[in-house]
Amino acid sequence: MMLKHHVVPEEHFAALGSGGGGAEAAGFLARAQWSKHVLLVYGVVTASRECGHEEAGVAARAYRLLEEAQRHDRAAVDAVLRHPAVGAWAWRTYHALATGKGGHSPARLAAVAAAAAVRSGMDFTAEVRAEDGGVMLPSLGRAACAGGIALVRRAGGPAEVLSGGQAIRLPDDPRHDAPGWEALRHLSAESRGRAVTLCVDDLDPYRMPGARLAAERLSAEEIETWRAALVSAWELMVAHHWTIAAEVSVATRVLTPLTDIPGDQISGSSREAFGCIALSTPPDAVAFALTFAHEVQHGKLSALLDVVPLLLPSPGERYYAPWRNDPRPLGGLFQGAYAYVGVSGFWRRQRLLERGEAAVAAEAEFFRWREAAEGATRVIAGSGRLTPHGERFVGRMAATLAAWREEEVSPAAIARARRDAADHRDQWESRNGLTPPAPGDVTVHG
Numbered sequence: 001m002m003l004k005h006h007v008v009p010e011e012h013f014a015a016l017g018s019g020g021g022g023a024e025a026a027g028f029l030a031r032a033q034w035s036k037h038v039l040l041v042y043g044v045v046t047a048s049r050e051c052g053h054e055e056a057g058v059a060a061r062a063y064r065l066l067e068e069a070q071r072h073d074r075a076a077v078d079a080v081l082r083h084p085a086v087g088a089w090a091w092r093t094y095h096a097l098a099t100g101k102g103g104h105s106p107a108r109l110a111a112v113a114a115a116a117a118v119r120s121g122m123d124f125t126a127e128v129r130a131e132d133g134g135v136m137l138p139s140l141g142r143a144a145c146a147g148g149i150a151l152v153r154r155a156g157g158p159a160e161v162l163s164g165g166q167a168i169r170l171p172d173d174p175r176h177d178a179p180g181w182e183a184l185r186h187l188s189a190e191s192r193g194r195a196v197t198l199c200v201d202d203l204d205p206y207r208m209p210g211a212r213l214a215a216e217r218l219s220a221e222e223i224e225t226w227r228a229a230l231v232s233a234w235e236l237m238v239a240h241h242w243t244i245a246a247e248v249s250v251a252t253r254v255l256t257p258l259t260d261i262p263g264d265q266i267s268g269s270s271r272e273a274f275g276c277i278a279l280s281t282p283p284d285a286v287a288f289a290l291t292f293a294h295e296v297q298h299g300k301l302s303a304l305l306d307v308v309p310l311l312l313p314s315p316g317e318r319y320y321a322p323w324r325n326d327p328r329p330l331g332g333l334f335q336g337a338y339a340y341v342g343v344s345g346f347w348r349r350q351r352l353l354e355r356g357e358a359a360v361a362a363e364a365e366f367f368r369w370r371e372a373a374e375g376a377t378r379v380i381a382g383s384g385r386l387t388p389h390g391e392r393f394v395g396r397m398a399a400t401l402a403a404w405r406e407e408e409v410s411p412a413a414i415a416r417a418r419r420d421a422a423d424h425r426d427q428w429e430s431r432n433g434l435t436p437p438a439p440g441d442v443t444v445h446g
């Protein structure tokens with residue numbers, strides 16, 4: 001598998017530092033992440049061989065099947081290797097092998113290769129281990145199996161999974177359910193000529209490591225709720241938050257449902273699973289669009305950090321983050337500050353669309369998160385832990401936030417934002433037993 005050396009073009013670096021980037025910059029980062037996934041998969045094969053892992057032979061055979069599938073249909077293999085859960089599995093497995101910690105199976109590469117072979121349309125045979133009551137084919141779906149080793153194959157007809165004397169046939173379009181087959185379903189939306197299609201991964205055990213995942217696969221009714229929410233959010237983003245829409249269309253591939261919490265909408269991202277946004281059920285178009293605005297920032301910064309070092313090692317200080325209840329390391333503060341540049345930019349535009357009390361609330365969100373991001377950015381800039389590239393990047397963040405400071409905000413919105421910020425500081429002090437920061441500042445605590 002041929003790779004290239006990725007160097008961030010200056011125009012992309014500047015645009016990303018300013019909080020945006022658009023489709024071109026996001027596309028560059030997505031290509032760099034594909035290379036990362038390829039390297040990690042190859043690393044699993046070589047590390048398992050070098051440490052004498054009992055599954056090294058399985059991993060080697062799976063890699064050869066991947067190479068064969070790539071010769072048959074490169075796009076099919078690319079689609080599987082770009083799938084976020086594949087990246088998360090490869091990252092965790094490679095590091096487990098490299099450190100000798102164990103706990104992750106190199107043999108799972110057989111499932112990755114089988115998924116690529118299914119997508120390619122080639123004839124093949126692969127032995128894949130069942131896990132948690134099924135054979136998971138990453139990016140496609142899960143075949144119900146009792147356990148043990150299953151045979152995934154195609155021999156001139158439909159692909160099928162053989163286990164325990166049963167044969168589960170995959171449909172011609174594996175995005176649809178069939179007897180014994182649970183598909184990863186897809187949501188699509190289109191507005192003003194711009195379209196997006198996102199996979200809903202509610203099956204793969206590696207879909208979002210460490211997250212509070214929804215316990216059950218989404219029902220058909222729940223899928224329709226998500227579909228309708230995406231259609232409305234996409235219309236809003238294309239019309240009024242077009243940079244976010246452009247970035248999502250090229251950098252986001254998967255949505256993963258989280259456990260719903262009554263009265264709260266939560267979301268998350270992982271550096272291990274680029275292209276995946278985990279979230280609870282979106283209550284409306286604005287909340288869904290805001291989630292995209294927030295999480296696409298995390299995805300961009302995480303991907304950029306894989307290409308360009310922005311931070312030096314931190315000795316362990318913890319910082320107040322106005323959006324968190326716990327003290328954060330510098331890297332976490334950096335991630336949050338960049339995300340809230342995006343959140344501030346979202347409310348900066350959204351406040352112009354709202355009326356009445358909703359307009360005051362949107363203005364307050366803009367003012368509060370702009371102030372919070374600016375304070376965090378000042379601390380990051382003064383930390384002494386930035387590389388030269390990091391100094392330039394944070395300088396662009398600061399310039400964007402400084403320009404927004406000149407925009408008028410109503411006194412009612414300012415008062416509301418400052419009250420909410422003060423409440424957060426008080427709760428943070430009570431929770432952590434530390435002195436709260438002054439308004440607009442982000443205090444360092446050892």
